Structures are given as C-alpha cells and as structure tokens.
Amino acid sequence: MKTLLENARIIDPEGGTDRIGWLLIENGAIAGTGCEEAPQGADERINCAGKCLAPGIVDIGVKIGEPGERHKESFASAGRAAAAGGVTTMVTRPDTTPAIDTPEALEFVTRRATEDSPVRIAPMAALTKGRAGREMTEIGFLLDAGAVAFTDGDAVTTDAKVLSRAMTYARSLGALVMAHPQDPSLSKGAAVTSGKFASLRGLPAVSPMAERMAMDRDMALVEMTGVRYHADQITTARALPALERAKKNGLDVTAGVSIHHLTLNELDVGDYRTFFKVKPPLRSEDDRQALIQAVASGLIDVVCSMHTPQDEESKRLPFEEAASGAVGLETLLPAAMRLVHSGQIDLPTLWRALSLNPAKRLGLAGGRLTAGSPADLVLFDPDAPFVLDRFKLNSKSKNTPFDGARMQGKVLSTWVGGARVFGG
Amino acid sequence: MTFRQKHLLGIEPLHPEEIRTVLDLADQYVDFNRGSSKHADTLAGLTQINMFFENSTRTQASFELAGKRLGADVMNMAMQASSIKKGETLIDTALTLNAMHPDLLVVRHPHSGAVDLLAQKVNCAVLNAGDGRHEHPTQALLDALTIRRAKGQLHRLNIAICGDIAHSRVARSNILLLGKMENRIRLVGPPTLMPARIDEFGVEVYDDMREGLRDVDVVMMLRLQRERMDGGFIPSEREYYHRFGLDADKLSVAKPDAIVMHPGPMNRGVEIDGEIADDITRSVIQEQVEMGVAVRMAAMDLLARNLRAKLDEGRYA
Numbered sequence: 043m044k045t046l047l048e049n050a051r052i053i054d055p056e057g058g059t060d061r062i063g064w065l066l067i068e069n070g071a072i073a074g075t076g077c078e079e080a081p082q083g084a085d086e087r088i089n090c091a092g093k094c095l096a097p098g099i100v101d102i103g104v105k106i107g108e109p110g111e112r113h114k115e116s117f118a119s120a121g122r123a124a125a126a127g128g129v130t131t132m133v134t135r136p137d138t139t140p141a142i143d144t145p146e147a148l149e150f151v152t153r154r155a156t157e158d159s160p161v162r163i164a165p166m167a168a169l170t171k172g173r174a175g176r177e178m179t180e181i182g183f184l185l186d187a188g189a190v191a192f193t194d195g196d197a198v199t200t201d202a203k204v205l206s207r208a209m210t211y212a213r214s215l216g217a218l219v220m221a222h223p224q225d226p227s228l229s230k231g232a233a234v235t236s237g238k239f240a241s242l243r244g245l246p247a248v249s250p251m252a253e254r255m256a257m258d259r260d261m262a263l264v265e266m267t268g269v270r271y272h273a274d275q276i277t278t279a280r281a282l283p284a285l286e287r288a289k290k291n292g293l294d295v296t297a298g299v300s301i302h303h304l305t306l307n308e309l310d311v312g313d314y315r316t317f318f319k320v321k322p323p324l325r326s327e328d329d330r331q332a333l334i335q336a337v338a339s340g341l342i343d344v345v346c347s348m349h350t351p352q353d354e355e356s357k358r359l360p361f362e363e364a365a366s367g368a369v370g371l372e373t374l375l376p377a378a379m380r381l382v383h384s385g386q387i388d389l390p391t392l393w394r395a396l397s398l399n400p401a402k403r404l405g406l407a408g409g410r411l412t413a414g415s416p417a418d419l420v421l422f423d424p425d426a427p428f429v430l431d432r433f434k435l436n437s438k439s440k441n442t443p444f445d446g447a448r449m450q451g452k453v454l455s456t457w458v459g460g461a462r463v464f465g466g
Numbered sequence: 467m468t469f470r471q472k473h474l475l476g477i478e479p480l481h482p483e484e485i486r487t488v489l490d491l492a493d494q495y496v497d498f499n500r501g502s503s504k505h506a507d508t509l510a511g512l513t514q515i516n517m518f519f520e521n522s523t524r525t526q527a528s529f530e531l532a533g534k535r536l537g538a539d540v541m542n543m544a545m546q547a548s549s550i551k552k553g554e555t556l557i558d559t560a561l562t563l564n565a566m567h568p569d570l571l572v573v574r575h576p577h578s579g580a581v582d583l584l585a586q587k588v589n590c591a592v593l594n595a596g597d598g599r600h601e602h603p604t605q606a607l608l609d610a611l612t613i614r615r616a617k618g619q620l621h622r623l624n625i626a627i628c629g630d631i632a633h634s635r636v637a638r639s640n641i642l643l644l645g646k647m648e649n650r651i652r653l654v655g656p657p658t659l660m661p662a663r664i665d666e667f668g669v670e671v672y673d674d675m676r677e678g679l680r681d682v683d684v685v686m687m688l689r690l691q692r693e694r695m696d697g698g699f700i701p702s703e704r705e706y707y708h709r710f711g712l713d714a715d716k717l718s719v720a721k722p723d724a725i726v727m728h729p730g731p732m733n734r735g736v737e738i739d740g741e742i743a744d745d746i747t748r749s750v751i752q753e754q755v756e757m758g759v760a761v762r763m764a765a766m767d768l769l770a771r772n773l774r775a776k777l778d779e780g781r782y783a
Contacts, residue, residue: 241661242478244578244599244638249662314579358557360577362598 044068045460048080050090050421054411055097055393065095067417070460074413090421093454096393098130098161098418099374100400100409102191102220102298103274104349105367106132107438108154109147110139114439115351120371121159123436125464127372128420128453129347131162131408133400136173137195143168143179145187152188160463161456162418164190164406169208169219175199178208181217190404191272193220196321198256200226202263209267218404220272221260223281224322228252233362234323235308243314245361250278250325257284264293272403273297276342277322279332286341296403298344299333301377302368306330306443316357316364317443320348337395338387343403345395347374351439369437373444379424379451389424417460426452469768472776473585473592476601477642485643489611489620492757492764496611499535499760508767509538512569517559518595519545519575524730524755525595525604529572532762538570556580557587564588569773570766573597578635591769593762599635605729606639608761610647612754613684616725621648626678626720628654629688629710629737630699632661636729637688641667654678655710658699675709675716682720687712687728690737703736713739717748725750 045067052063052075063077066084074081101124107114124132134151136142142151148167155163167189171177174197181192192212198221199205212219232248234240240247257273261284264271276285276297288295302320307327311318318324336342350367357364370377378396381387401409408418432445455465467490468483477485498504514533518526526542533540545559554562556575563571564587571592573581578598585592596602614620625644631637631653644651651669653660665671672678679685690706700706712726726742726749734740743749 236662238663238666241663241667242638244597244601244635247662313582355555358555358583360556360575360580360583360598362577362579 044084045086046080046084047088047090047095049092050095051092053094053096053389053393055390055398056410056412058390060389062092067460070417072411072413072415072417075411093421093423095419095421097397097409097411098420098456099128099396100131100406101129102133102344102346102400103135104132105135105137105351107351114353115437117154117158119436119438121161123371124161125456126436126453128375128422128456129161129371130418130456130458131164131406133164133166133190133404135195136166136168141168141173143171145180145183148184148187148189161458164404166191166193169194170199173197175201175204178211181212182215185215185217191218191220196222198222198224198226206263206267209263209269213267213269218270218272220274223253223256223260223273225252225255232323233319234311235325237326239308250280253278253322254280254284257281261288264295270294275300275322275348277303277325278329282332282336282341296343298346299337299342300346300348301370301374302443304330304333305377305380314361316361317368317441319361319364319366320368321366334381334386338391343395343399345378347371351437352441353439357441369439369442372435373442375422375453376449376451377444383450417457419457420453421455422451422453424451426450428452472772474603474765474769475582475585475594477603477606477639482646485646488607488764488768489614491767492611492760495760495763504535506535507537509533509536509770512538512770514538514540514570515563515568516542516572517545522574528758529595529762532759532766536763536767556584560584560587570769591773593765596635599633601639602635603639604762604765605636606643608754608757609640609727610643611757611761612727612750616750617683623649623684624682625649625684625686626652626654626682627686630659630690631655632659633691634688641669652678656700676719679716679720683724685712685720685724685726687738689729690733707736711737711739712742714742717742727751727754
C-alpha cells in the first residue's frame with residue numbers, strides 16, 4: 043500500500059526546511075519526500091492543497107486518568123483528543139492513583155493504551171515508589187517493560203541523598219530522569235507567582251526564585267551522578283542561565299516548557315479564573331518573552347501541553363482551593379501557532395521542539411520525516427481561524443484556559459503509522 | 467448621586483464619585499442612628515442573608531443591625547457548622563441559597579476571590595464582608611468616613627498604615643480607597659509582613675515606625691494575628707511591640723492632632739498601647755464601630771435601589 047501526499051507545504055524539523063513538495067507513505071513508514079516531480083505508482087494520491095505537513099507531535103507529560111480517575115480522562119478520550127490535535131505520541135505521566143511505579147502497573151498502561159488509543163503511547167514510570175521520594179522504583183524492570191523516562195511528576199524529592207542514589211542507579215542503565223524544578227518549601231501552598239498582581243489579589247504566591255534554586259540543585263546532582271536529565275518545565279527567565287551553563291559544561295541535560303507558559307501570563311488569571319491555575323503558576327510577561335526566545339534559540343528543547351485533565355468540581359472552587367492544571371492535547375498546535383503568527387519563531391524550529399527533540403530525547407523513532415521513520419504525520423492549515431469552544435473538545439475534562447479564545451491553526455488530518463486517525 | 471454597582475465586592479471597581487456617594491449617605495445614617503427612633507422601611511420586604519464562613523462577631527453584628535434598622539428580614543447562617551463541613555462546594559451552597567430568593571447576601575470567606583466566585587452564581591446583590599487577604603470594602607469605607615468626619619476632608623492627608631500588611635484585606639482595601647481619594651499613603655511594618663512588590667501600589671514603605679509616622683495626619687494600626695506572632699514572621703511578641711507597637715513615644719512624631727485608628731479587635735500591648743487606644747483625644751476606635759453600622763446601611767440601601775430599579779425594568783420591559 044502506497045499513499046502519496048502531494049502539493050504539501052512540508053515542514054521538516056531535521057533539515058530545518060519549509061517548502062512545497064510530496065511525501066510517500068509505504069507500509070506505514072515514510073518512503074521518501076521531495077520537492078521535484080512526485081513519483082508514480084501510488085495506490086492513493088492525496089492533494090494537500092498547499093497546507094502544512096509535519097511530523098506528528100510527541101507530547102511529553104500527558105496525564106491520563108487511568109488508573110484512578112477515569113472520569114477525568116480515559117485512554118480512549120485522550121487518544122481522540124490527541125488525534126484531533128495532531129499529537130501522534132502521548133508520553134504519559136505516572137502520577138496516577140496509584141502511581142505507575144511497578145512493571146505490573148506499567149503493563150496495565152501499555153495494555154489499555156493498545157486497546158483504546160488511536161495514537162501511540164510511550165509511558166513514563168515513577169522514579170520513587172509511590173512518588174514519595176524515599177525508595178527508588180525497579181528502574182531496570184520498568185525499562186524492560188517499556189518505560190521511556192522516570193519521573194515523580196510535581197512531587198519533588200527533597201532528600202538529596204535519595205535523589206542522588208536514584209540518579210546514579212538510573213545512569214548505570216542509561217535511563218532518562220525527568221524532574222520538576224521547583225523548591226517545594228518555597229512553593230508550598232502557592233497559587234500564583236509573587237508580584238504586584240498576586241499582592242493585589244491577595245493570593246498565596248511563590249517567588250520565581252524557587253525554580254532557579256531547584257534547577258541549581260538538580261544541575262549539581264546531575265554533575266555528581268552523570269544522569270541523563272530532562273526538566274519538565276522551565277518557566278522563568280531566572281532559571282535559564284543554570285540550564286545554559288549545564289549544557290555548556292557538557293551535562294546531558296534538556297528542558298521543556300508548557301505551551302501555557304509560552305502563550306499566557308500571570309495577569310490572565312484576572313478575576314480568579316481557575317482554568318488559568320497551572321503548576322508552576324503562570325509567570326510575568328518578561329518571563330514569557332524570555333521563554334519564547336529560549337525555544338527559538340534551542341536552549342529550551344521541548345514544547346509540551348502538560349495535559350492535565352480536571353473535572354468541573356475540582357475547578358469550581360475558590361482559587362486557592364481549586365485544582366491545578368489545564369488540558370492541552372487539542373489546543374497545543376493552534377496555541378503554538380500564535381508564536382509563529384507573531385513572528386517570533388518559524389515552523390521548522392517550532393517543530394523541532396514539538397516532535398523531533400522529544401522523540402530523540404526519549405529514543406523514539408517518530409518525530410521526523412526521514413525515510414524509514416514511521417508515518418506519524420499531521421496535516422494542518424496554519425491560518426484557519428476559529429473560536430475555541432471548550433465543550434467541543436474530545437477530552438472528558440474541559441478545563442482549557444483557551445475557552446472562547448480566537449485561535450489560528452486547524453488540524454486537517456493525522457496519521458499514525460500510515461493509518462489516518464483523524465480527518466478525512 | 468452616582469452608584470452603579472450591582473455588588474460591593476471590593477474597592478477596586480469603585481469610582482471616587484461612588485465612594486463619595488456612599489459616604490454622603492452614610493453621614494445621614496449616622497444622624498439617624500443617633501436619633502430616638504432607629505427604624506426605617508427602606509429595605510422592607512427584602513431578605514438579607516449573612517453568610518460567614520469565618521468567625522466574626524463585630525462585622526456580622528454590624529451588618530445584622532444595619533439590615534434590621536432599615537427594615538430588612540435578616541437571617542444569619544453560621545457556615546462553619548453547616549453543609550460545607552459535609553463537603554458541599556461553595557457554588558452548590560450559593561445555588562441552594564439563590565433558590566430561596568434572597569436580595570442581599572453578605573459573605574465572609576477565608577479564601578481570596580471566593581466572594582467574587584459566589585457573586586457570579588447568584589441573582590441578588592452580594593456584599594463582601596472580607597475574603598481572604600483580598601478585600602474588605604465596608605471596613606475601608608467606614609475608615610474613610612471616620613477620617614472625613616475627624617479631619618473634615620478625605621484628600622491630601624498623610625496616612626500611615628502599620629503592621630501586618632501582607633495578610634490584611636483591610637490594608638488592601640484601604641490602600642485602594644485612600645489612593646483613589648488622592649492621599650499620601652505610607653506602609654509601616656517589618657519586611658516579612660509586607661506583600662511582594664507593594665512599592666508598585668503608589669505607596670511609601672517604611673520599616674521604622676518613627677520615620678514612618680513623622681508628620682502623619684492618620685495612624686491606622688492593623689491587628690497582628692496570633693498565629694503569626696511566634697518565630698515565623700516576627701521573632702517575638704515583645705520585640706514586635708518594641709519596634710512596631712504604637713505607644714506615646716512613637717506617636718509623638720506624628721502631627722499633634724493625628725488620629726489613631728484600629729479595625730479591631732485589638733491586641734493591647736502587642737500592636738497598640740492600651741492608654742493610646744483609650745485616649746479619647748487621639749483614638750477614634752469607637753467612632754469606627756459607629757461608622758461601621760452607618761456605612762453598611764448606606765451600602766445596602768444603594769445596592770437595594772439598583773436591585774429594585776433592575777427588577778422594575780424587568781417588569782415593564
């Protein structure tokens with residue numbers, strides 16, 4: 043079976059190119075791309091009408107409510123949302139109830155994912171048992187069971203001894219450790235970032251310094267243990283020098299940022315709008331601008347959705363009491379297009395952060411257009427405008443900060459392994 | 467006369483002219499309250515519900531009295547003992563109450579923004595009686611009325627607000643109100659009790675009482691919560707009193723006719739010396755309580771007028 047996608051604006055993050063051409067899919071894999079005359083002999087020809095064709099998004103840090111909170115999100119609903127959002131691999135978080143901290147639990151995730159999700163799942167596992175920060179998990183067995191990275195999510199291990207041992211053990215197996223750089227004693231109880239807005243609203247706040255402090259500590263531990271390290275979200279300008287230094291010194295370090303921190307700032311909370319409560323909290327506009335530059339320059343490697351479904355009950359509370367997190371699988375692409383439309387980043391650079399870098403970091407085959415790679419692709423109209431209606435999202439939970447927002451960028455089709463999972 | 471608000475959630479949305487309207491009407495209610503017949507029918511037929519999710523004696527009594535003197539049917543709900551304890555969410559409580567058709571809802575809640583949230587879900591007029599560290603608008607209005615009556619003006623005064631600014635909704639509402647009325651505001655207190663970036667609010671910040679109180683017209687003391695006294699924010703009660711407690715010595719650098727205010731309840735010997743608090747030539751603390759009832763009557767009267775106007779509009783539309 044050969045499918046030819048022709049007359050497409052092909053976004054190749056590896057080559058850094060953005061040009062009109064064709065892409066051939068053969069037996070679920072990419073057989074080739076080019077911009078000269080299209081090859082003959084395809085079973086199916088699809089005219090892409092000049093719309094953008096790019097590798098499917100590899101989204102690091104997706105929370106799915108299975109096990110424990112299936113009413114918030116299931117593999118089926120998250121999978122549909124991902125397909126509709128151009129996400130072809132969901133890298134799932136282990137901060138479920140109970141946590142994914144044994145090979146048996148991980149096998150449950152893999153089995154449920156294969157049964158229900160139209161897109162690929164690459165599961166992460168907990169670094170410490172019960173994410174409690176005391177004893178390391180069976181990192182070896184979990185790797186064998188398919189864990190792509192190890193993280194306790196937003197539960198920061200405060201005991202440096204425990205963390206350093208887990209890192210040392212992980213290093214010996216070549217495992218990737220993903221951390222959430224926030225000093226927990228400073229950020230405890232905080233709902234927003236400290237500053238004029240927080241003071242005016244009278245909300246408990248955390249200094250942005252909490253991120254830099256944790257980043258400094260983590261970089262010292264990486265230097266000590268030699269572990270492969272990924273910071274889940276860098277959200278402040280003050281934490282960037284530590285990242286830059288670590289990379290310059292040759293440490294095996296990468297970092298991500300959520301799309302919400304790239305497109306929203308602390309003032310968006312307005313009159314206590316809980317859909318804008320995320321973790322870490324939204325930052326200042328200066329921070330946001332610095333983060334966009336860091337993504338454009340490649341200092342920050344990965345852009346993700348930090349998809350965190352929350353039900354209405356847990357959000358319809360006073361701001362301090364409301365749950366943190368926002369869904370993002372379906373809004374990641376159009377929100378990211380805001381950075382392109384504002385002229386701050388070009389499409390191949392953006393796609394490096396959305397697909398190529400996360401795939402490379404996790405050792406996944408997708409995220410690129412090289413011949414032989416799996417045909418995980420997204421076709422989208424970069425300019426198509428729409429107003430987001432949260433009740434039309436595929437996620438079971440509708441907690442998006444973009445409800446009612448004017449957005450540009452619509453997914454037309456998504457393919458996983460050459461099979462179309464979204465669009466017509 | 468201008469007052470366009472549907473709710474009184476904070477000082478932030480108020481226009482200076484609206485603040486003047488409340489204070490002018492409150493002035494009339496002060497005289498009314500001093501008369502022999504303290505009953506009017508202004509709010510007759512309206513139902514006022516006081517929902518206090520946090521303990522309060524003074525504010526609740528003040529709102530209750532204000533409502534009763536204006537002829538409203540007043541009900542108090544002690545929310546601490548109610549269904550909140552059974553896990554009902556704030557919004558469900560609001561919807562339940564809304565179904566009973568109250569006209570005025572007076573709400574105090576320990577979390578900032580909770581009263582705003584509640585106001586979005588009900589049809590009646592909502593008065594914020596204090597939400598977390600956010601706002602306490604009627605306190606700021608009664609303080610303003612007290613100052614205006616004592617000083618004969620509410621602009622171009624030097625006003626010092628002293629103590630635990632960080633955790634105080636009274637301070638926030640006062641900073642907003644006194645700023646809107648074009649006064650010079652100084653904040654005095656230890657840096658651990660100052661909110662972040664407070665200097666961006668158009669105020670001067672001092673961590674020395676004698677510097678902060680120099681030549682001020684008004685000294686506004688704030689209550690220091692017991693739970694903040696030991697070690698966490700300040701080293702000890704006695705060191706706090708020594709450095710930030712208002713006594714005759716520190717007050718001597720203020721203007722000779724400076725007035726002393728306190729929202730109550732006072733911790734004598736912690737933030738204020740007992741003699742200063744009782745000195746009727748300086749302290750206006752009792753007047754503040756009196757103004758409180760009058761200001762709340764004025765606020766409810768104005769909100770009820772807007773509410774009734776809206777209902778009439780609906781009827782004839």
